[in-house]
Amino acid sequence: MTEQVGAASARAVWRERLAGIPYVLPAVLVIVAVMSYPFAYSIYLSFQGTPSYTTETHFTGLANYAVVLHDSVFLHSLITTVTWTIGCTIVDIVFGMGAAIIVNGLRWFRGPIRAALMLPYIVGYVIASYAWLWLYQAEYGLLNQVLTSWNIISEPVSLLSSLTWALPAVMLVNIWKTMPFAMIMFLAGLQAIPEQTVMAAELDGASPMRIFFEIKLPYLRRVLVITSTLLTFQNFNTFTIPYIMTSGGPLNETEIVSNYIYNLAFTNLNFGGAAAASVIVMIGLMAFAVVYVGSLSRRQPGVV
């Protein structure tokens, strides 16, 4: 009898799973159709020699991988990209969550304030890059004007020409642009927390910090996983902001891996090398996704 119930239950689970397939099949087919050929072709190209003086290609085995992995500019761009991704994602998460908590706690003007905080996310990347370019501009940018008029600096500073400050300055623009996404995700997560749970904790005398860490944060775990994963990929694949603001300079200090791959393909005409670099990056990102999502999405006992 127990076995019969178990078998029926298993069949029900499978029926439920199979029932979902028709709903996602069109989307899956479109994704496969659009992505499979370029994906496969990139892998194929990464094993091909594509010299700049001809359009002919020839099999070169792992040569492209060896060349790319020995290229100091690629290795530097990888380090810059990791710094960029970790830095931007952490700040996005921390400030996004902070902003979400503040906005969620507002009694008045929550809508207009939320809309105002969302503005950077709506602005296009190109527009944002140019706007910040002029803000940073040494000779008449707002930042230098303010710092000079307050006597904080004696003469204009060109952040984007500085080997030390160019990367943080460009990262700040990216954070400004992506942080609202984190905020809106966390805001949605916070609004989904049952009010009675929080109220019960308050009645029991729990402090706001304890409520946050013991109740709200566990509820936000799934949102945190999704948001941080999406932001990690988004930040890792950024192209426009450094391309427009610094073109990767000064001296490759702001050259992230997507800019490197673009230059390798379209300036140096080394399509095989660019494909190899793309595959290396893809493998890295896939490994990250498996480890990161796996570790963060493990359910803990007693936690939703």
Next chain:
Amino acid sequence: MAVSGYTRRQALQAAAGAAGLAATGVWSKPGLAAATADITGKLVAWDWSDAPSVPGVEAQAEFYTKYFPGMYKDLKFSSTIFGYTDLLPKLTVAWRASNQPDLARTAIQWSQQFVGTDQCATITEEELGIPFKEFLPGALLSVRKNGAGEGPLYGIPTNNEVMFLLYNKAIFTKAGLDPNKPPTTWDELAAFSKTIHDKTGSYGYGMCAQQNQGNTPYRFMPMAWAYGGAIFDELLPHPTWRNIGIGNDGVVAALALYNKMFNIDKSVQPSAMSDNQTNVQTLFLDGKVAMCIDHPSFPQQVQQLKPDLDMGGALLPTGPVRRAVVLGGSNFHIRKTTTNKPAALALMKAYLAPYWNARLGTGAGSEGSTEISRASDEQKLLSKDLPFNDLVFDMLPFGVNVPLVTQGAQIWNNTIPGMIQQVLSGRSTPKEAAAAAASQVQQMMAT
């Protein structure tokens, strides 16, 4: 004349002949009309355009949407105008896949990546109907394989340009300099720049030194050539593009002068390492920078945007060895695998008719590519509205080509700006940076 039966008079007559189309109600601008009955099938053309603010770009839209389609009604014609930076990657991918367009106009420094890789059809004088000696010899080098002095042409120059020096007369006066005496040598330019910064607080010279940016060598190489420097042997009448010259004393001297202006005198804007042409233009318009090097179209923009800016123009300064300037412009190329070469040639001919060549060249911030168009009435009419256009004609003989090798874009956009940034950032001495650049070029050419 090399082509039998072609004379200037006949060319003009042919151009005027197209006006007969007006009688049939077709668009009536004069051009070198091919026989309309022969031009059928399908033709796809790609072109690029500068910013919409550049005066005269409307001529391009008129040509592609009204004039040329009006000439050949049986031709299924489509054209796309890309932004300057958009065209190259798209065309690179499209032509490597042997795909559309049938013909494309590319900036002169991009030509070799298509010519050198055998992606372009040859074009003969007979096919074009215009003697090749109408074009500047330097411009023809850019459409021959590996920039050779002789051999078949794999494209046709559409427009050519050279830059010149612009300066703000009011800042010169404020600095105690004679506003009618611009610097004549690069050393003098550096000295003027220092005087201006010391006495007025404005920056003397607008330096472009952004990484991965073609604008950067466009301003630096004239100075390097003037000091006797070179990238290869491009200063020879028949360069081989094999002898690497970038590590030589002339380049080192030019780098040292850049270093002096940026790091020692601090007479150029501090943002130079992240500034491109557009940034410097804005600084010049705002009166923050007293001198800059720019395209022929820029003074007209200045007149429109800042009519009260008292601007002077001058030839690019000379150096101890020579006066030089980058020979800019664009070329038309026909895809080797096109199925409609006659239609592509018809478009080229229409484009090169003196009236259109002058208008479209001016619209692209240049001059027409043929001698006949540069001497045409249309050009004279257009030149009236182009401040300092006489300087362009005076500078054209000093034009020197960009590296005419398939690795040219890499050298131009990466190696030279990288070399300059090494010096300006203090990471390398001029000699070290030039030697490293020479080594990079050597490696590129070896692979």
